Every structure is written in C-alpha cells, then in structure tokens.
Amino acid sequence: MPKLNENFFKLEKNYLFINIAKKIKAFTAEHPEADIIRMGIGDVTLPIAQCVIDAMKKGADEMAVKETFKGYEDSGAGYDFLREAVSGYYKSFGVDVPAQDIRINDGAKADCGNIVDIFGSGNTVLVTDPAYPVYVDTNIMSGRNVIFADSDESNGFAAMPDESVHCDLIYLCSPNNPTGSVYTAEQLKVWIDYAKKNDAVIIYDAAYEAFITEEGIPRSIYAIEGAKECAIEMCSLSKTAGFTGMRCGYTVVPHELTVKNSKGEDVHLADLWGRRQGSKFNGVSYPVQCAAAAVFSEEGQRQTRENIHYYQRNAKLIADTLDELGIRYTGGRNSPYIWMKCPNNMGSWEFFDYLLENANVVGTPGAGFGKNGEGWFRLTAFGDKDKTAEAMERFKKLFG
C-alpha cells in the first residue's frame, strides 16, 4: 500500500473562508432583506482592459489557422515576446531583469507552492506572521520546519529579521497580504544583508507591486543591491491587470543566484527550477500569453492603470474614514489592503460578527492569517466604489 505524505495531516484545516461563507449564509437566512457589502475576498471586480481582451482573441484566432497554430512551447518558460515585455516592464520602473531570467507561469500561487520542490528537507523556513497561508502550508506539506518573524503593531506589521535567529529560506511579501504594509528600500537592504549572512534564499512575493505609488518603496527586490545573489521574485498579473480568472504570472530566478550542493559545488537555482518546470509544467496557454503581453503595451498600461487607480481611490476612502474615526490601521497606501485594529478590543471573529450584524459589511478576520492577526481585521479595496462608499457611511454611523 502506498505510504501517504503524512505531512498533509499536520496542516491546519483551512476554515477561514469556509467559516466566513457559513456565517454569511446563516445571517442571510435570518435577514433576507440585508444589503450585505463584501469587503473580504482578495479578488478583483473590474473587467479586463479591452485591448488585452482583443489581444487574447487575436491569439485565439491564430490557433484556428494551420499556418499560425501554436502547439507546445519550445521551452515552457514563456514566449520570448512576453518575457521581453516583462523585462521591459521592470525597466519602466528602473529595475534591470533580463528576459532570460524570467519564466512565465499560470499565476504566482502555483510557482510559490512549487518552488519548494527544488529545496531539500531539513531546511528552516522563516515566514512573517501574519502571512498568506500558501507560504506556510506548502512548506508543511514538504515536511519543513517553519519559524515565524512577528509582524505586529510595534513594527507597523512589517517584520524585520532577528539577527540571533538562523534560517535557510525566507518568505517576504511587500506590499503585504494581509497587512498592507510595505518595506522601504532600507528595510529590504536589512533583509538582504541578513539573508547573505545566513546564506539564506529570499522568496519575494511582489504580487501587489502595481499599487505602490510612494517614492522610496521598491516595486521589486531587485531594486536593492545584492538581491540578485540571494532572492527569487514572484509576481502576477492577477492584481496588476485583473488576471485572477485569466491566470498568468512570472517568476524571476536571477542567473547570479547559486547555492552550494553537498559536494560544495555552486548550483544555479535557475537550472534546478528549469528542470522542475521542464518535468512538471508545459507552459501557459498561448492566447493568455498574448493577453499578458498586451498588458505591458502602452495602451495596456494606460487602461490597466485606470483600474488600479479605481481601487486606490477605494483604499484611500477606507483609510480616510478610519483616520476620521480614529481607528488604527496599516496599508491603504501602496496597497489594496487595509488592516484595521478591531474597535473596542474586540477579537477578530467577534468583530466579524459585530460588523456583519450591525453594518452588514463582511471583512476577513485577521486571526485567519496567523497569531499576530488576532484583534485585527482585513478590508479590501477591490470592491465597487459606490458599495465601498456605502460601507464607509455605515462605519461612520456605527463607530462615529
């Protein structure tokens, strides 16, 4: 009988969104007239830019004609036209990432989960708490020791390294999901120095980089000197261009990044990752890649930036309202997430119930993202602007 991967049984059951759905269902059954506003889920709501859809349809048309039909991609790393476009996008904000170091994927979540394959067991993995659950779950699945760096009010929910702690792999996310915090260039330099001192590799999740507006907040870890020797970066078009249902992202493994094997030989992580992907991945759908490339065109950037601005205005409205009400929070600037302190020292779930009952607004209990999330609550700016405004009016009535 096959032995199972028993690490799966160490996973906490992911009750967060199941519990939320249950509670909404029960509330709606009792209050069918309630106009519930959902600010809980981290999914976008605006449609995709027309020029991007046009590019997808053009790609689809090519698949219907023998002369332009595309079968397997040669490399599975993405078509050159898209890898070059991503490289050009990096260049647009002053970061040099050559196309050859970029692999196209079907979304950052897959690569973020699959990257564990190239590392051995026995590694110590450092994750900030609270965090996106995939970092922890995928390492527990592969039997690794996960330790935490505390993100809390004392550091603006942007954990910094503890020099006395050793680790081999480090997961960082900036702008952060769920806390909306961002690392400055100086803070990222501290992490890079720490990683180098520990010979550790940073896995940097930049999925929300498009929301950064302030000077001095890097949109890529490669904006910082030394990052290419110690960091893998993952990014996605999900939030940049509304691709949550289209599925396309990219991972950068710099050619400079090497790790010694047990014989003391330098191994390029890009080679291991390429071998992993070569055996377990066959590339992204051609019409999706055509759509993704259009995001990085001039017109694509113009149209998708409009959507980002729409969400940014929502975020500002939420932040301004919390300012007015004297409720503490992180995020809201440089981020689509607002991470608020539950009023009156309520616990995360207590506040969830309170807000649902008294304002008919749904958010995400911070406790679902780690122990430091208790007493905090995540709101997202991805909703409709009128509904977001209405939700904020209800906040004012309730907490004003």
Add this chain to the structure above:
Amino acid sequence: MPKLNENFFKLEKNYLFINIAKKIKAFTAEHPEADIIRMGIGDVTLPIAQCVIDAMKKGADEMAVKETFKGYEDSGAGYDFLREAVSGYYKSFGVDVPAQDIRINDGAKADCGNIVDIFGSGNTVLVTDPAYPVYVDTNIMSGRNVIFADSDESNGFAAMPDESVHCDLIYLCSPNNPTGSVYTAEQLKVWIDYAKKNDAVIIYDAAYEAFITEEGIPRSIYAIEGAKECAIEMCSLSKTAGFTGMRCGYTVVPHELTVKNSKGEDVHLADLWGRRQGSKFNGVSYPVQCAAAAVFSEEGQRQTRENIHYYQRNAKLIADTLDELGIRYTGGRNSPYIWMKCPNNMGSWEFFDYLLENANVVGTPGAGFGKNGEGWFRLTAFGDKDKTAEAMERFKKLFG
C-alpha cells in the same frame, strides 16, 4: 544555506530532444537544400476547431464586461459546466465518472508530475519501460525507488505485471507513448487485480484515448470493474482536440479510492489531492475552460473528430507502408504513434542518422525512452498528410 533537493542530481540529463535538434542543425548546415520531414515530435499540427475558438473568444469577451467578468474560481477544480461536460464525454463511451470526481487542470503533464506530492517517500514505483520520461523523472525528483516492467517484442510492447514483484504505485499509459501499444480490457483487469493484491494505486495516463477505434480496447480504466478502488486517471485535450498550446486536461480521483494512513485510517486520495491543488493551483483560465467545454459539444466533437481521423489516416499510411516493407512495428492502430524496429539491426541512434542522411526524415530514437527502446524508433502521425505520404515514398525507395 538551504539544502538543495539533491535528488535532482540523480536525474539523467534529458539529452534526447536536444541531441535530435543538434543533429538536424548540423545536417541542415551541410545540406541546406535538403527537404527534411519531421516525424519526431509528439505535437499536433492541425488548427483547433472553429467552434472551440469561438467559445474561447466568447469567454474572453465576458472578461471585458463587469457583469460577466470572472475572477478566481471558487474551488479551483474547474467550472461545473466543464466538469459536467467531461463527465458527459465519459458517458458517451459508456463509462460513469461523476463530475465531482473530476478536477480540471492545465494539461496532464502538470498533474502527472504534481500527483507525487500526496504520496510519501519510501514508496516503490513501477513504470513500464519504455515510457514517457515524466513518470520516472518526477519520482526520482521526490526520492522514490523506481522499478521497471519490461515492454518488449515478446509482449507487443505492452508490459504485464510480474506477480513476484511488489510495488506501491504503478504508472500505465494506454494507448502507449512511445510504443503505440494498447491494453485490452482483459489485460487491464490483470493489472487491476495485481494492484489490489499489492494494495497499490495505478496512475493511468489516458492522453491518447481519442485514437482508440477498436472494440474491446477500453478508452478509460474505469471501463473495468474494480478500477475506481485503485486507479487515478489523467487525460488531456492536447491530442483529443489540439490543445497542446491551449493547456487543458483533467484528472479523475474517484471518491471510492482510499488509502490507509499510518494510523490505519482510510484517507480519500481525492481529499489529499484537493488540498494539494488548493494550496498550489488556482484553476485554469476561464476562456480556456470555455474552449474546452466546446470540445465536448456535439459540433465540437464533430469538428475535433475530423482532425483525429486525419491523423489516423496518416498512422494507417505509415503502418501500411511498414507492412509492405516487412518492417515490424507496434501501434499505428488505436494510436498516433508507430513504434518500428530499426531495419538491419541498427541501433536507435544509428538508424536516426541513417534515416536523416538517406531519406531526410526525422524520427525519435527509441533508446531515449528507456533501455527496451534500443533498436526501436518512434514515428508520429501528427504531421501533414502530404509530407507523411512523401516520407513513406522515401521509405519505400530506401527499404523496398
């Protein structure tokens, strides 16, 4: 410093297609006038049916409108409309697979590689030799012991189990890549009985099922009694509907399939697989799923079957030519692959060179798929019909 997954260093470097490309390049440089016909790569060449492309474009259009925009899929297992369509497709050839047991993926290769995640180390994995390299490579990457069942001329290149050998996981592929052999219902029953006796799980690759025409050759392992208690099945639209560049497939993990954990409790493999996918996969692009569903519509089946028939006619032409020339082979019927004995006892690579030089035809040396492939050679029926005919004329001149 992170420990690497050193199992990667046990992998044989995949020189097969690299070597082929090198040899073609060198030959072309010397003989720029040569009209080379490629019958080596297992990729389709006919365009995708128009009604399938139309469905993709309609799905793309929905993404451009707020009211019909699709973000994250709720489950990541695929939209119900597509899971129901796949279930209906199974029903069309008499096999009952409920939609809830089906998960949609971005191609069989990914699931075939990723399925290893749910099993522990210490399992013994049985693979037929020759085989699609992904079965072996992904298990070596996860540190498993791989043993082989010989497919050779004595069994028509369709290995049967050795009752004296124990294993925990079994990879079967029918119609087989590379040998084109197929298992009869009776042979599959022997494998299922063997799996049950060993408490083993079968991973059944049905990627080429659409090429089966003969009665008594099952298109799914679930056509055989008892399979649902011991087999996972993977299939793909790549060869069924020309989706190699579109990326869509499906995996069936029957709800009846359980394996005991170390505490002796029954665990549903579908639950473990769902947890794996929930943490490392976010579903298939919505417009791709729309396209896939159209494949299973009446018009979609009519149009895609035409393409299959085109390839089947190529296969028959190749098989008839080899019959005429007295060259032994398997496949050609129920399969797009023709697995031929190299004439005059040539080795696989020797024959590759001979054929390239003397007929300007490219195929795939069987030795690249395992030790039993030495002295054999794979031709594919996925090419253009006129070029296939021309290649067969050259065969007749050379071997007639």
